[in-house]
Amino acid sequence: MYNNKYCFAVYGKNRQSIVSRVITFLCDSVHSVHGDCDIYVNQRYDTGLSDRPIVLENVAFLLHGIVxxxxxxxxxxxxxxxxxxxxLLNRYKGRYHEIPLGFRNGSYAGIVVDENERVVYAYTSFLNSFPLYYAQIDGCLVISSDYSIVSKATCSSLEHLSVGLFEYYTYGTNLSEFTAVDRIKSIPKGAYLHFHEGQIDIEYYYVMPKEETPRPFEEYVDEFAELWESTIQSVHSEKFKYGIGLTGGIDSRLIYAALRNKSKPLLFTGSHPEHADYMLAKKLTDSEQLNNHVLEDYRTSDKLKGYAEYCCLSDNPLNCNSLNFVDQLYFREKNNLSYELFGLTEFLGGVYHYWDRRSMLHPLKMSMPIKHHSFNSNVMSPNQLITLGLRNSSLKSESSYFDKNIASRLSSIYDDLSVSLRTQIGDVQSVESYLERFRHVHKMANLLTWSILPGRIFNEHVSPSMNIEMTDFACKIPLEFRDSRRILLSYLKRFKPKEAKHVLSGYIFSANSPWIMYKMLSPYIKVLNSMGITVPYLQWYIKRNDYKSISNMSEIYQLQKYVCTESKFLHQNFHHDIMLNLYQDKSKLMRLYNVALLEIQMSHGQDYLKDYLFNIISFIRRDKN
Structure with missing residues (x-):
């Protein structure tokens, strides 16, 4: 069994029987008791937080993660x-749900147990967060960052197609509070749980502000420069070792450019010496004679086994919607990183407003001035807006394969969810503004969909741009000023000319080139690159090589298909037409594969799952030879 990083708390008079069900899984944790609450924490590595709650005037406060x-x-x-x-407990006395506003950045969960008022609060950081699950059983409240522990504590198993599973299969994520098991739910992003006298209430502690009356563009650039450099300095440490995945793209370039001491963090780039990212990053660091830039070299990694082991690390496989392998995580552990910084500046960069990237007209639309579509003239259902927000990855067309009651129930849940989403997103006037804000919170590639969540076992992940401060700033700026990374490129050009003079990955010029050229040309260059066509000389950093990325390995999809084909749960709960066409849609295959993994893990545990996957790999390789 893997030594996961987690917090686990049970509040209530009858908690001992609940704790007894999972006590063997908590052997690596530190145990604390506060009134009617048992708390177990396994920090694994030091991030400056205690593994015991701090108590003041009969109020216990636990932070887990990094702050x-x-x-x-x-x-x-x-x-x-x-x-x-x-x-902080004194400052927010009587309003403990506002404590997240007292932190500038981080990736954390917080639990406050107020024995004076018999109230429990729980929340995560707005973005950068990891899931915090909860359930009620035997009159007690169960809270944990580890799904497998909550499921065992509540005697839960995967026996039927729940509304949470149906939602995950349909949309590729769970926007609602539901999970694979009806009894277990998760706290929404930017929200807090309030528990009192057996009643659970969920409210937002943060909602997005309105756009402001436009100011001159240069004022926004000046404000961004000051705010961004202060933000980057706030996540610096002399005591804890941290790293930055430095690529040739603009996200990591912005972080790198704002560092006061570029020699302090570990700068790392994958995945082989002729990879475009490594070539661009090396040119950047060589120009400043830095010796803290290293290559993440995975040329000799067994990616198939590494992917299988990566899948086993997760406490909830439904969160692993990406193709990673465990060597990437061991690299962080080997280098003793407490945390790493990564980008996700798309909201600041105004690139979230598209309707459909699959459209042939997408490059043309992105190279043209933005056309806003008002809500008044575009009457869309909540499901249509959500489907657009999730980049049209919905499988709603297959709803006829499922029981009408469960499809109807999810539709009703999403009608209610759309109201709460609009509450958090705020008052926006156009579809484009809605899509931007929606994707900032729920984009399927960021940490909020937990795609790299197993990495928390080895180090924390923090995106400086995903906090409340930077979100507020981006919300206030008209989209036209952020469009196609206009403010970000202007910042590099005006304030960081040394970093701006190097060409950007996927492009042909540096950030010093006129923004209008980037706006008009970059969409087409990306299309050409995706087709394997490069611009001679100007894209010198893209070289042909024999290195096969994990997404191009057919064995990965063979493993996924084999697991799905063998899964009794899938065959019992998913229509045979879905099961017969597993190879036609890789994202659909990934979803079914993750459901099968979750069922095996909940039934037999992580160790069994690892042995099971490794046995399949042995069979695939024997069959291939």
Whole structure:
């Protein structure tokens, strides 16, 4: 069994019988008791937070993950942790649900147990967050960042197609609070749980602001420069080792450019010496004579076994909607990284407003001035808006294969969900603005869909641009000023000319080139590159090589198909027409594969799942030879 990183709490008079069901899985954790609450924490590695709650006037406060405060550094927090949290408890006395507003950045879960009022609060950071699951059983509240522990504590199993599973298969993620098991739910992003006298209420602690009256463009660039460099400095540490995945793209370039001490973090780039990202990153770091840039070399990795082991690391396989392999995670562990910074500046960069990237007209539309479509003239159902927001990856056309009651129930849930989404997204006037904000919170490629969640076992993940401060800033700026990364490129050009002079990945010029050229040409260049066509000389960094990426390995999809074909649960709950066409849609195959993994893990455990997948791999390789 893997030594996962988690927090687990049970609140209530009858909690001992619940704890007894999972006590063997909590052997690596630190146990604390506060009133009627048992708390178990396994931090695994140091991020400056205690593995025990801080108590003040009969109120216990636990933080799990990594936190960057507003007024002190993470280094100072680790030295004054108890006193600092007591100060926060005093500052937010009687309104403990607002505590997340007291942190500038981080990736964390928080639990407050107020024995005076007999109230429990629980929440995660707005973005950068990991899931926090909850359930009620025997009059008790169960909360954990580990899905497998909650399922065992509540005696849950995967016996039928729940509304949460149907939602996951249909949309590729769970936007609602539902999970694979009806009893277990998750706290929404930017929301908090309030538990009192057996009643659970969920409310948002953060909603997005309105756009402001436009100011001159240069004022926004100046404000971004000041805000961004302050943000990057706030996630710096002299005490904890951290890293940055440096690529040739604009996201990591922005982080790198704003670093005051570029020699401090570990700069790493994958995945072989002739990879475009590595060639561009090396040219950038060589120009400043840095010796802290290293190659993530995976040329000799067994990616098939690595992918299988990566799948086994997750406490909830439905969250692993990406093709990663475990060597990537071991690289972080080997280099003793407490956390790593990554980009996700798409909202700031104004690239989330598209309707459908699969359309042949998409490059043309992206190279033209933005056309806003008002809600008044585009009467869309909640499901249509959500489907657009999730990049048209919905499988709603297959709903006829499923029981009408479950499809109707999900439709009703999404009608209610659309109201809460509009509450968090705020008052926007166009479909494009809605899509931008929706994708900022729920985009399927970011940490919020937990695609790299197993990596938390080895180090935390923090995107400086995904906090409340940067979100507020992006919300206020008209889309036309952010469109096609206009503000970001202007920042590099005006304030960071050394970093701006190097060509950007997927493009033919540097950030110093006129923005209008980037706007008009980059959509077409990306299409050409996706077809294997490069621009001679100007895209010197793209070289042909024999290195096969994991997404191009047919054995990966053979493994997924084999698991799906053998799954009794899938055959019992999914129509035979769906099961007969597994290879036609790789995203559909991934979803079914993850459902099968979850069923095996909940029934037999992580160790059995690993042995099972490795046996299939042996069979695939014997058959191939």
């Amino acid at each position: 960057f405060p507003w007024d002190i550094s993470i280094d100072e927090l680790s030295d004054t942790y108890g006193d600092y949290l007591k100060m």
